[in-house]
Amino acid sequence: MTLQPPSSPQVTAEVPAPRPLPLKVALPMAVLAGLALLVALPPYGLWWLSPVGVALAGAAVHRRRLRAGFGLGFVAGLVLFVPLLVWTSFAAGWLPWMLLSFAEAVFMGLMGLAFAWVSPLVDRWRWAWPLVTGLFWVTMEASRDRAPFGGFPWGRLAFSQDDGPALRLAAYGGAPLVTFAVAAAGGALLALAWRAWRPTPRVRRPLGPVLGFALVAAALIAGPLLVPVAQPGSExxxxxxxxxxxxxxxxxxxxxxxxxxxxxxxxxxxxxxxxxxxxxxxxxxxxxxxxxxxxxxxxxxxxxxxxxxxxxxxxxxxxxxxxxxxxxxxxxxxxxxxxxxxxxxxxxxxxxxxxxxxxxxxxxxxxxxxxxxxxxxxxxxxxxxxxxxxxxxxxxxxxxxxxxxxxxxxxxxxxxxxxxxxxxxxxxxxxxxxxxxxxxxxxxxxxxxxxxxxxxxxxxxxxxxxxxxxxxxxxxxxxxxxxxxxxxxxxxxxxTLATRLGHWPEMAMVALAVVALAGALPLRRRRRTTQQAGPVAGDDGTTEAR
The missing domain is CATH 3.60.110.10 (Carbon-nitrogen hydrolase)
Known part of the structure; x- marks a missing residue:
């Protein structure tokens, strides 16, 4: 019987695990997100900044802990709603204005928490980033449109598109579909930027996904120009x-x-x-x-x-x-x-x-x-x-x-x-x-x-x-x-189709958002379990701790 010498252990070169953006970068991005969403609305009317604001908010909370995701989303919400709702102070004073603005910002914070929660899902399936982003924005707006005390829908993404091509989508799915398209475009911009970013120069990344996200963003932003709207009657x-x-x-x-x-x-x-x-x-x-x-x-x-x-x-x-x-x-x-x-x-x-x-x-x-x-x-x-x-x-x-x-x-x-x-x-x-x-x-x-x-x-x-x-x-x-x-x-x-369908498109999107939240749970458990086992290969060719 011949004894074999013990094999030498294999050494895996560790590449830093995927991390969120540094807080010193993420916090200004959250502030810029709120500002972009604000000036997209009347009276400023820079409608094209809505997808940019969505992308900035998503980047700020991606891969963060849940508490930090809530906090950054809340900051973006305050930057949006405090100046947006200043007119409420003229009749009711500063206290109701502040209470209303803070209440609306809480919904943005909860959405930031949700985005942080599903980070493993969009890291695994990057193609889902625009879809998940659109679903979460619709869900957030559906919530604050109804609660508390009947809700307060002011400042919806859809209401920023009065001069934008996405307005035409309202005939097919109402305000929720317009919000979905704008937010999904923001998600595509975020995926495009995240995919193109190279923190590790040694890793070559294919151009196909980058071009794909660019096409998705362009189609969602400009594509509705080709969509017909309803014609009024002749009388x-x-x-x-x-x-x-x-x-x-x-x-x-x-x-x-x-x-x-x-x-x-x-x-x-x-x-x-x-x-x-x-x-x-x-x-x-x-x-x-x-x-x-x-x-x-x-x-x-x-x-x-x-x-x-x-x-x-x-x-x-x-x-x-x-x-x-x-x-x-x-x-x-x-x-x-x-x-x-x-x-x-x-x-x-x-x-x-x-x-x-x-x-x-x-x-x-x-x-x-x-x-x-x-x-x-x-x-x-x-x-x-x-x-x-x-x-x-x-x-x-x-x-x-x-x-x-x-x-x-x-x-x-x-x-x-x-x-x-x-x-x-x-x-x-x-x-x-x-x-x-x-x-x-x-x-x-x-x-x-x-x-x-x-x-x-x-x-x-x-x-x-x-x-x-x-x-x-x-x-x-x-x-x-x-x-x-x-x-x-x-x-x-x-x-119109929107009139016939009523709230069903919105409810379907809310249900899909819940599915996305549930789908992230096993991925989060897997990441938590394998973190102790060392780095594993990521979906983009890098090595990451799950």
Whole structure:
């Protein structure tokens, strides 16, 4: 028996394991991500920076510990939401502004945590990076669109694309599909940059994946230009918007109630004179904004009298935005009511706002909030309506949406499925600023494309305007000015795929995001187990500790 000498142990040259970017790099990237997402939105309108912001945020949290992923995502969220929502402080003060901004940033933080969690999955299958990124952004927005207290959808990726090609995708999957495309493009940019980066020059990397991610990003960003949008119907109705303006912007708007009503009456009477002189078309309906009569015209005879005079002179019904008092002191309703010539208010054609804004139009947990400050009692109790906003005049069936409701997918869709031929957003921006008004108009543009219905926004102070089914704005007004606009609107049109599918595309994407989170679990366990066994070959040819 011959004894063999012991074989010499094989030595594996250790290459540093994959690591996250240094914190001194990742933190500025998170800040830049928030800034990019901010300036992509109106009033800046640099829509092409949205994918860049997504990519920067993803790079900052990739391969980090979960707590660090949350923290960096939270930082990006603060940089986005604190300046984006500054207009909320004009009416409610700095504390609600900060609380709302921090609450929205928490959702960004949770998404950062989720991205950190799935790092092993996208390291193993790099092709999944754009897909996972799109799914997680849709899931994050779906969450904050609904919670807490009914959610607050402001600042969605989809709302940054009013001038971008991705807007056209709204006709096929609504705002969630637009968000998915923008975020997936950001994921492709991130994968492209990460793949092209060479921390180890000795490792040669094929160009195929780099080119593949570049093509995916280009297709997602520019490809929607080839996508058709819905065409409106052939019948038309002549619609007028009256933007009466207010004597002064700011919190004392409510002290100017009669002056604001008089401004809208005067604007309508001026339009009537133009029509009588043949210089303007006779409108089939006139749209006044939210709070154009903050005096309840169903209870106040003076308000009713001046509105009736305006309707009689213009010889067309007026959709009046008003605040209706109830029999219980302190309870009010934010409503649109159709006011006809001669016969006056049509009590069958009243829409009461279905989604009042918490902490601004009603106070959740009032008894608990009162323990913190007695100023909660300054917030009136606005009751929510229980029917879809359909206003049916002889000439046109209008889907009525009041102010912030345009941000909520289901409220706008409900009007279209109920038979709206066009939809109108009645809003009051007098206690905010022009940036908020332009952010709201961007939402109107998306909704017009999403549902294939021409739309309008009627504001007390601006910005008001008409929007076509391709998202283009027509005859828009300035801000803090009085204006009257008249346009022939095309009625109805084809029912888009987005309208037919409703929330199902979003729910499908949320379900797939959950699958991705679950799929990362065995990979994380494997990495944790094999870290003690030494380095193993990575998917890109490097040696890494799993």
């Amino acid at each position: 038309t109705a002549t619609v007028a918007i009256v933007q009466g303006n207010v004597p002064r912007l700011g919190l004392d708007f409510n002290a100017q109630r009669r002056a604001v009503l008089d401004n809208h009456v005067a604007g309508t009477e001026k339009l009537a004179a133009e029509v009588a002189a043949g210089r303007q078309k006779q409108p089939d309906i006139v749209i006044w904004p939210e709070n154009s009569s903050d005096i309840d015209p169903l209870r106040n005879t003076d308000a009713a009298s001046v509105i009736s005079r305006a309707a009689d002179l213009i010889k067309a019904p007026i959709l009046v935005g008003t605040v209706l008092r109830t029999d219980k002191p302190g309870d009010i309703e934010n409503a649109g009511i159709l006011w006809n010539p001669v016969t006056g208010p049509d009590r069958e054609q009243i829409y009461v706002k279905r989604h009042p804004v918490p902490f601004a139009e009603y106070m959740p947990l009032r008894s608990i909030a009162r323990l913190v400050t007695d100023k909660v009692d300054l917030v009136r109790n606005m009751l929510s309506g229980d029917r879809v906003g359909i206003i049916d005049s002889d000439a046109v069936t209008i889907g009525d949406v009041i102010c912030f409701e345009v941000a909520y997918d289901d409220i706008v869709r409900d009007t279209v499925t109920a038979g709206a031929q066009v939809f109108a957003v009645q809003t009051n921006n007098a206690t905010f600023n022009e940036a908020e008004a332009r952010q709201q108009l961007a939402m109107v543009r998306l909704r017009a494309v999403e549902h294939g219905r021409e739309a309008l926004m009627s504001s007390t102070v601006g910005v008001s305007g008409f929007v076509g089914t391709d998202g283009r704005v027509h005859d828009s007004s300035g801000f803090n000015v009085a204006a009257v606009m008249v346009r022939d609107m095309r009625l109805g049109g084809t029912t």
